[in-house]
Amino acid sequence: MLEAKLEEAALLKRLLDCTHFSSYTNESPCSPRLCLAIKELVTDANFECNEEGINLQAMDNSHVALVAVNLEASGFKKFRCDRPMPLGVNLNSLTKVLKCAKDDDICTIKATDDVDVLNLVYEAKNSDRIAEYDMKLMDIDAENLGIPDTDYDARVTMPSAEFTRIVRDLSLLGESVRIEVSKEGVRFASDGEAANGSILLKQTEAAKEKYEKYGKDDEEVKDEEDEEEEEDKPKKKKIKKEKVKKEEKDGDVEMNGDDDDDGEFKAKSDDEGEEEQEEEEEEEEEETKKKNKKRKKAPSKNGQPSKKAKKSDEVPSDGGVYVEMNQHVSLTFSLKYLVNFSKSSSLSNTVQLMMSNDVPLLVSYKFGQGVIKYYLAPKIGEE
Amino acid sequence: MLEAKLEEAALLKRLLDCTHFSSYTNESPCSPRLCLAIKELVTDANFECNEEGINLQAMDNSHVALVAVNLEASGFKKFRCDRPMPLGVNLNSLTKVLKCAKDDDICTIKATDDVDVLNLVYEAKNSDRIAEYDMKLMDIDAENLGIPDTDYDARVTMPSAEFTRIVRDLSLLGESVRIEVSKEGVRFASDGEAANGSILLKQTEAAKEKYEKYGKDDEEVKDEEDEEEEEDKPKKKKIKKEKVKKEEKDGDVEMNGDDDDDGEFKAKSDDEGEEEQEEEEEEEEEETKKKNKKRKKAPSKNGQPSKKAKKSDEVPSDGGVYVEMNQHVSLTFSLKYLVNFSKSSSLSNTVQLMMSNDVPLLVSYKFGQGVIKYYLAPKIGEE
DNA sequence: ACAGGGATCT
DNA sequence: AGATCCCTGT
Secondary structure: OEEEEEOOHHHHHHHHHHHOOOOOOOOOOOOHHHOOOOOOOOOEEEEEEEOOEEEEEEEOOOOOEEEEEEEEHHHOOEEEEOOOEEEEEEHHHHHHHHHOOOOOOEEEEEEOOOOOEEEEEEEOOOOOOEEEEEEEOEOOOOOOOOOOOOOOOEEEEEEHHHHHHHHHHHHHHOOEEEEEEEOOEEEEEEEOOOEEEEEEEOEOHHHHHHHOOOOOHHHHHHHHHHOOOOOHHHHHHHHHHHHHHOOHHHHHHHHOOOOOOOHHHHHHHHHHHHHHHHHHHHHHHHOOOOOOOOOOOOOOOOOOOOOOOOOOOOOOOOOOEEEEEOOOEEEEEEHHHHHHHHHHHHOOOEEEEEEOOOOOEEEEEEEOOEEEEEEEOOEOOOO | OEEEEEOOHHHHHHHHHHHOOOOOOOOOOOOHHHOOOOOOOOOEEEEEEEOOEEEEEEEOOOOOEEEEEEEEHHHOOEEEEOOOEEEEEEHHHHHHHHHOOOOOOEEEEEEOOOOOEEEEEEEOOOOOEEEEEEEEOEOOOOOOOOOOOOOOOEEEEEEHHHHHHHHHHHHOOOOEEEEEEEOOEEEEEEEOOOOEEEEEEOEOHHHHHHHOOOOOHHHHHHHHHHOOOOOHHHHHHHHHHHHHHOOHHHHHHHHOOOOOOOOOOHHHHHHHHHHHHHHHHHHHHHOOOOOOOOOOOOOOOOOOOOOOOOOOOOOOOOOOEEEEEOOOEEEEEEHHHHHHHHHHHHOOOEEEEEEOOOOOEEEEEEEOOEEEEEEEOOEOOOO
């Protein structure tokens, strides 16, 4: 059976907003015909549960975008999953049920081995209210969506709010955006009927320092866990750039630091998982203000203020932009999807864009309990 | 070609809010049927650019109201316009493009001589972000809207916030307002189904002193420009009040200090027009904190604080009311337009109402970089 | 505390 | 497409 307890129901609620994007992206007056095109980008999804946590993968109905969420077992206040089980969830139903939770409720989800029902319990912090819901589950073909496993040629790390702002702005003008990473920085450009727009973000030194280790925390954490490569870290950091440029393999590992489901890292992951649990408790203590997660008390330079009570990010949002690239990339994407993706800024102050020419864009938000990744196929042969 | 750089994009954004008023003035619950009546008061406008600055004139679609904006070249951080050129702008498009600017961006607009595209560049203060937009221009018949060139019998100078409040309040009751200037002050009265309202503003001594020279700076500046009537100035100032009362002609000139394009006053206008430009600059100068440019150093007594970095006004808003009149006037206007006009309170703390019986009202807001003037025909034979 | 803008729902 | 509600910014 599965039993997972979350300190705050808010996380699930926000996560579902980010997954179950169905918005009427009618910001494109240029193409009102598209406004109704999306309706529901994702309606059903399998929540794959195992002892390491919960993974969700779903492809939008038009098979252009893919969303993958990973919640680590350590991100829960309590997590137990005796055997792998897929929970076939209708996102509309889950959205409704989650609306019945208050943001600060303690939320426990349970499923028995016959996985035909998901049990959700919302408990007020002071325990004077307990709400319980049973949601029917469905049988979804666990078509394992081939997550593209690419070595990206460019990675952009930037404040999620800025990304949100950019795609929202450009969606006022046109329906697609060309993202171009070059030595001068990253450029977002869109052509519309009324106007064309182009935004160039230059890398800042501050951002470079701040984000240099971002996305490689996994390693650090790992290292820390391993406890033996402490002295290695600094080295790694220093050569990181070179790695990206020279060692495709290692560079990619770093670039893909977010990858969760790769076999070869499994062993290590296991360790992490258990440790993380401990950390979790630690965290709670740390989270004096929020539900943030910063697991290890790593040589954390990301001592983040965690402004509101909403975002649980490790990096302040006032960020600046950090660009890493092996080669110039230029890709065109549908803005309506990116606008949807950018709703994840409620989960993290930082976003990473990973790109290589002619392969899907990866938009990744790391948050305290895991990571949400979006993949979007580029438009091809577009003007 | 045209190249104009503004210290803050916010000015343009606010200006467009004031020009492109399309609001559903549904503040009138009394007449919900009117809510949809306006939709778009002004959709397109020509931005007339020449070496002296930028002028915009537009009439609302129902030809009842007219808006005229003058931005002085001196109000820009940089301004260059090699030859006069009209930029035919769709205000909807410009609104969208301006939404893509952050308020504190440095904004540069450029147009080449073929004026088919307006180029807007938004540069973050720290230059790590540069956004560039190209907006298509259109060909608009430069129907030179006959701006009424009246000698006004009454002028009311008051805090713009108070005017905003009054028209908003009265718009809750009825759809028109009678504005009456008499010796006791200025009265705003509206009759509605639910209630009638009447607001009397009496002139205050403080306001008299404060505003005595407001709107007449033009003259001073003019004199300065002319450079030869220096000795005349003090004289003029002293008799100013008398002028208003005795010499209709001269009084009007003063009262009409803002008029820009009048045929018969052209000769005089010419002087005045140029003068105004200078005054503008004066005003800006006073705004020591903003993007001022102050060319001439006038004997400025309006050393005004200019609170925030937003409003660029020469007079504090805590104002009081100053009334000048040659004769009693009483006129009735549509409140929905006045409510729209009053949005310009974001540009200036002070507003001037100029009236004569049976001619359009002139509502004028002067701000650091120029002036925005609204003309509204009175309702006639109304109850 | 109020106003404006954005997002969601009908 | 319009109206209402919520959130953010001033």
